[in-house]
Amino acid sequence: MSPDVVQGFLQSIMPSSLMATAAGAFLGLVVGMIPGMTISTGIIILLPLTFVLEPNMSIALLLGLYVSGMTGGSFSAVLLNIPGTPSASATALDGYPLCRRGEAGRALGISIVASFTGGIFSFCCLYLIAPSLADVALQFQAPDLFSLVFFGLTVICSFASRSLIKGLLSATVGLAIVTVGQDPVMGTARFTFGQAELLSGIHFLPAMIGLFAIPQLVDNLRNDAARKVQAVPAGRFGSVLPRLADLMRIRRSLLIGSITGTFLGILPGAGGPIAAFVSYDYAKKMSRDRDGFGKGAIEGVAAPESANNAVAGGALIPMMTLGIPGDPVTAILIGALLIHGLAPGPLLFLERGDFAYGVIFSYFWANIFNLAIALAGIRVLVKLLATPKVLLMPTIAILCVIGSYALRNSFLDVYVMFFFGLLALAMRWLNVPVVPLLLALVLGPQLEEHLRVALTGSRGDVTVFFTHPFSLLFLCLSAVSIAWSLWFERRMAAARDQAPRVAPEAETG
């Protein structure tokens, strides 16, 4: 066994790391459960606290929140028919009918065990695939790296929006924003308007806080239903420990969810909601009792819950090995690592193998704590569904300001946060997705650096991107993702044209 694996495991079982993982898991369950709070917002709010922690503790805390946030989302989906996170939407389809039949405890138990199964399955994939993929990625040269980042961005644009033009516009505007500051190759000041503070560029952390948290504050002001959530009495839902017969019944759904979630997690941009609905659909098609779905089938809870937790491990694979985030949360995790001077990618396994394996094992512990805390504390946790928004939202607003300011003790970062919040609201009004913009902010500097290094090496010859096999492969995959997106958009438009026009036409973007 590699010494890095042993070191990584020992790092992950240090008391400080385990405590951070457990704290993250508890917070994740709370954040995921409260409608109107997303995992991304929870992680962003927690991020400033990690500035002062050791890198392994920081990542353990954030991973705990990421994993448990997925599970917490199912609690409100089952008990209130309001998914705590978008990934739990599919869970509500059968979870809430179970709750109405007086079997909320059964649904919650299945949901917790399914989350654990999906998480552990994706941990195994992460542990087995990530080091091998990192070895392959070490062979990449500048043209390959440029094409890889380009592929990551195009896939996100294809998945994130129903309109490819809007997805690409979001990404390109993000790339334009990252050109502010010193250029990454020669150090020339660009678009700084004489401001010394702008020389280091626009930091992605305040931008992320603004992009995710400000729209959330506005949503909670506009949405009365989310503000008036009531707690479910703890005594109403019976035992949460799943019966053996139930576990046998859902074994196929668990497998479907785990495989689908891990695969879609690896694919940049797909994310939890898509994985949950795809696995729900597969589980339904492969079930003998298809008619029971939507009326309280436990397989309909198991499949999406195992899928959305498996997404987390899947998304960590491209993040850890290639530096390409699989979803917005892993984009934020990359940011968290960069703040500590650690750049995820193949070199992380080479230079800081102990830390890389530490992250992988922390993900394992996050799943263990998620299971233990959720099963043991569910009756207490659901009481937090009644957390008054009148206290929560102003606290989040203040934490956004602290988080932005604390990064560099600069008011510019606070203003940047607010600007990106307004930008996110404008983008929403235009049906433009924010995820490609976020990824462009994280990946933009790498994209420019690899492009310019590749072109400098080839003396300006652009064919270098087509003569390197890996680069050509990624460019072909980019072309496929764009073509698929265009085809899908046309198909959706054709379906809309053929549909009877009873209701006012929906926004297509």
Add this chain to the structure above:
Amino acid sequence: MSMARRNIAAALALIAFSVWYALLAHALPVRSLPNTPGPSFFPLLIIACVFALSLALLLKGLLGLRGDRERPAEPTTWRQPLLALAGFAVYLAVLPYAGFIVASVAFFAALMWLYGARHRELTAIAALGVPIALYLLFRYGFQIVLPRGPLAF
């Protein structure tokens, strides 16, 4: 406003932004070896993409105008969100001069009122308690210095 009209407005704004950004990028100093990309290469490449995509969005908007109809008014109100955003802007403007605690206490109370808190005593306790607790947590727990006002906190 219909989505087609929104698309046209956004496309025109982005085209104007592209032109302005391209002029700035063009004026960047040329510091590179022959046949190698300089500091303005990437910005010009990106802004060309933004410009082309904006034109595509404009075209999409113009084509969408045919048979376009006004969307029914949204049932939700924008009054409270706009008040919250305006309050946020004022808070950020005052923060460097008033300091973290003074500015945050007022902002916290205002936000609580916007989110529906009507109990004066509880609002006052929370508006004082939460910002002070956060200040102490970050200042002494995490050693992060927050903006100080004339009252030294």
